[in-house]
Amino acid sequence: MTTLSLAARPLPTRRAEEWRYSDLDALAAIWPTPAPTHIDVAAGETAHHHLLQDAGEGAAAVHDYVISIADGARLDFHLLNIGGKFGRVAFTVTLGRGAHFELNGAIIGSGEQTLEIITSVTHAEPDATSGQTIRSILGQRATGSYLGSINVARDAQRTDAFQSVKAMLLDRTATANVKPELEIYADDVKCAHGATVGELDKQALFYMASRGMDPATAKTLLLKAFVAGVFDDVVDEAVKDRLESAALAKLERLV
Amino acid sequence: MMLTIENLTNEIDGKAILKGLSLSIKAGEIHAIMGPNGAGKSTLAYTLGGRPGYQVTGGNASFNGVNLFSLEPHERAAAGLFLGFQYPVEIPGVSNLQFLRESLNSQRKACGQEPLSGGEFIKLAKEKAALLGLDMEMLKRPVNVGFSGGEKKRAEMVQMGILDPKLAILDETDSGLDIDALKIVGAGINAIMRKPDKAVLLITHYQRLLDYVKPDFVHVLAAGRIVKSGGPELALELEREGYAEVVAA
Numbered sequence: 001m002t003t004l005s006l007a008a009r010p011l012p013t014r015r016a017e018e019w020r021y022s023d024l025d026a027l028a029a030i031w032p033t034p035a036p037t038h039i040d041v042a043a044g045e046t047a048h049h050h051l052l053q054d055a056g057e058g059a060a061a062v063h064d065y066v067i068s069i070a071d072g073a074r075l076d077f078h079l080l081n082i083g084g085k086f087g088r089v090a091f092t093v094t095l096g097r098g099a100h101f102e103l104n105g106a107i108i109g110s111g112e113q114t115l116e117i118i119t120s121v122t123h124a125e126p127d128a129t130s131g132q133t134i135r136s137i138l139g140q141r142a143t144g145s146y147l148g149s150i151n152v153a154r155d156a157q158r159t160d161a162f163q164s165v166k167a168m169l170l171d172r173t174a175t176a177n178v179k180p181e182l183e184i185y186a187d188d189v190k191c192a193h194g195a196t197v198g199e200l201d202k203q204a205l206f207y208m209a210s211r212g213m214d215p216a217t218a219k220t221l222l223l224k225a226f227v228a229g230v231f232d233d234v235v236d237e238a239v240k241d242r243l244e245s246a247a248l249a250k251l252e253r254l255v
Numbered sequence: 256m257m258l259t260i261e262n263l264t265n266e267i268d269g270k271a272i273l274k275g276l277s278l279s280i281k282a283g284e285i286h287a288i289m290g291p292n293g294a295g296k297s298t299l300a301y302t303l304g305g306r307p308g309y310q311v312t313g314g315n316a317s318f319n320g321v322n323l324f325s326l327e328p329h330e331r332a333a334a335g336l337f338l339g340f341q342y343p344v345e346i347p348g349v350s351n352l353q354f355l356r357e358s359l360n361s362q363r364k365a366c367g368q369e370p371l372s373g374g375e376f377i378k379l380a381k382e383k384a385a386l387l388g389l390d391m392e393m394l395k396r397p398v399n400v401g402f403s404g405g406e407k408k409r410a411e412m413v414q415m416g417i418l419d420p421k422l423a424i425l426d427e428t429d430s431g432l433d434i435d436a437l438k439i440v441g442a443g444i445n446a447i448m449r450k451p452d453k454a455v456l457l458i459t460h461y462q463r464l465l466d467y468v469k470p471d472f473v474h475v476l477a478a479g480r481i482v483k484s485g486g487p488e489l490a491l492e493l494e495r496e497g498y499a500e501v502v503a504a
Binding site: 201202203204206207208209210211212213214215217218221222224225226228 | 304305306307327328329331332333337338340343344345346347348349353354355357358359361362365398414418
């Protein structure tokens with residue numbers, strides 16, 4: 001009998017849905033990826049976490065989170081995914097009774113970057129709520145993907161979950177993949193998801209130009225407005241500053 | 256001469272709209288362009304403003320000696336051109352104050368001036384908002400989002416007051432205004448633009464705005480050309496006789 005060790009995990013292929021849009025060459029260079037980070041929020045507690053994924057140019061970075069939120073507990077996670085040739089952040093979340101998970105994330109990609117956010121949120125018990133708000137801005141030949149599944153167990157009545165995903169393409173060569181997925185076994189459930197892929201509003205750009213704004217300033221202002229809100233409720237001001245200035249710096253390089 | 260337009264022709268999606276339009280405006284003058292629907296009034300405004308898709312196919316326009324069509328839209332604004340929109344654009348997530356401060360400082364930068372500080376800018380914005388009777392709170396809200404038709408037009412005039420252009424081309428600024436708002440907007444245009452070194456081109460369907468902003472010259476635009484020019488009495492004649500009568504004469 002042989003045991004497959006963790007180190008011998010086979011490299012994923014595109015046939016696996018959750019790796020379908022990934023940069024597998026970049027992944028191969030760092031395979032096997034680090035073990036997942038576990039976050040356990042105890043019953044009744046409230047926790048705040050964030051990740052600024054700003055790996056260096058050409059690097060690959062994969063972050064896996066396995067999260068358990070116990071009864072009546074709450075986790076707020078803020079994510080900015082902007083670095084590396086391949087940057088992937090994956091969440092596997094299990095919610096207890098009356099628990100809440102909130103993910104606010106932004107992807108800003110340029111060059112040949114492949115950036116992705118993968119979520120699997122399981123409402124295992126009744127009365128849990130979850131919200132995911134993702135904004136992606138993609139320019140040049142970048143690819144940004146959001147694959148998110150919400151799984152509602154048979155007993156998880158009164159589940160309330162939403163996914164709001166919007167992507168903005170700055171160039172015709174950029175790609176956005178958005179795939180919300182629901183798997184529901186309970187019958188008293190509210191699950192809402194909305195996904196849009198758009199471009200900068202040309203009318204707004206002309207209006208701004210007609211007032212004297214140069215094109216780079218106008219674009220930056222519209223893009224800031226597009227991602228505004230993602231980091232609004234970061235409690236720690238220093239963290240908020242760091243996320244917002246990293247996002248702005250990346251935007252300014254992009255326009 | 257502040258603005259000289261000579262034999263201007265243009266097209267949108269391959270369709271000719273302006274067909275040899277000529278017009279000259281001196282500093283200190285207010286001109287009104289009137290005309291029936293589809294004559295090309297808004298097209299003239301957008302073409303001078305440089306809206307993408309409004310292709311100049313012939314003729315030229317000189318603004319204070321500079322070839323207007325050699326400038327990008329934001330450069331035209333920095334050179335002193337202001338375009339008042341018939342339908343002001345909504346920009347969710349960008350406040351009026353942010354929008355105007357960035358616009359003004361972009362213009363100042365293009366002219367080699369230092370940017371205005373936050374305090375200086377707020378003082379200027381307050382003064383111009385008061386002139387148009389617009390609550391400062393409105394300027395903290397996103398650009399035109401949730402504004403009524405009248406509020407949008409007042410906000411446009413506040414923008415004009417802050418940006419302080421040399422030439423304002425106002426495209427149906429009177430549409431959507433009730434009588435009280437019309438008076439306020441009219442008084443605002445006079446206060447901001449009725450000066451020896453400034454000029455206004457008013458584009459309108461109706462005589463009523465001209466009761467508040469007295470034009471020095473009135474032109475009739477029909478089928479892409481100026482077909483008749485005269486003094487303020489021409490507007491009254493149009494109101495009385497209708498366009499068909501005057502255009503045919």
